[in-house]
Amino acid sequence: MTSIEEIKTRLDIVDVVSESVTLKRSGKNYTGFCPFHPNTRTPAFVVWPETGTWRCFGQCNEGGDVFKFVMKREGWDFPEALRAMADRAGVQLRPPSPHEEAQKEEHARLRTLLEEAVAFYRHNLLNTQAGKVALDYLHGRGLADETIEIFELGYAPQGYENTRRHFLDKGYTEGDLLDAGLVSERKSGETYDRFRHRVIFPIRDGRGKIAGFGARAIAPDDMPKYLNSPQSVLFDKSRLLYGLDKARKSIRST
Ligand SMILES: [Zn+2]
Missing domain, CATH: 3.90.580.10 (Zinc finger, CHC2-type domain)
Structure with a gap:
């Protein structure tokens, strides 16, 4: 069996x-x-x-x-x-193969990177001069500070180098950033920030684990209006719903 x-x-x-x-x-x-x-x-x-x-x-x-x-x-x-x-x-599963172990470690690393990105974007929203525009924008749309807190909203600053530079300085590689969907790649192989001058919201899976980001443009002529993380090992678009874990908690508590 x-x-x-x-x-x-x-x-x-x-x-x-x-x-x-x-x-x-x-x-x-x-x-x-x-x-x-x-x-x-x-x-x-x-x-x-x-x-x-x-x-x-x-x-x-x-x-x-x-x-x-x-x-x-x-x-x-x-x-x-x-x-x-x-x-x-109470069924003992066979121990994972070395390949599965390696994959698990890789996923854990990417999740750590994404959690650090949540903190980075939040810091930019709440504690920087550049983030003030985004914060005003959110307040202007009727979002209370408490809501911003609950949904862990953040801000990806203007420019092509902010997120990339921040995480390269922390010791991550361009490959890590690409795998996590935080940067995009030019044909030349150079990478640049995927999210720029956007409000950022983390997308978490059914157990609250970070999977990727959604990002809304702030400037009216920035297209597309909504931009998500690319499909990745952690971000399976077909399975994830925005704020699923939060929605579930709020449904339970009402
Ligand atoms: Zn049904």
Whole structure:
């Protein structure tokens, strides 16, 4: 039996789903309101304990196994879901290969760089003369200081060298900055700041880990109006929603 099969055998999908969906027994199956789309009238969500699967017959028209469910609920990728469910089921996963270890370290390094970038952009917004324009702009749009704090908004200064220079001075390489999506590359191979004179907001995954940035132009004629981090190992655009973790917290606390 593979680890995946063993986890599925040991976990009761009804238990896992029940953490976020009130399920009612209906014959051999369970039904409830789908947690992934607005669903309040007819329960569109079905769980089959025997096969360990679920499906939404409503708007989502989507289903899968317990891994797919927690990936969707938590915003996890498959390795994250696998680790969490293995822990929960008490299944020992085989040790990661040297390649996987190296990849994990690389990802951790990039995340550290991105967290430092969050702090860098915030510093520029809150404590610099240049950031005053951006701060006034945000206040002018009705954002309170508390909101700016909660969403960890920042400011990427005007110019092509600020972010790049700051992080090269800290010992990061141009390759690191490219991988993290903080700089772009000219055909000549030179790199330059991707975000310039923009309000910056961090985009975090389902567990609150930094994945990339969104950036809004301040000057009315700066295009595009919104610019995101490029697709990268950490920033999977298809999976991420803006401020997902924050939104989730605020939903829970209301
Ligand atoms: Zn649904």
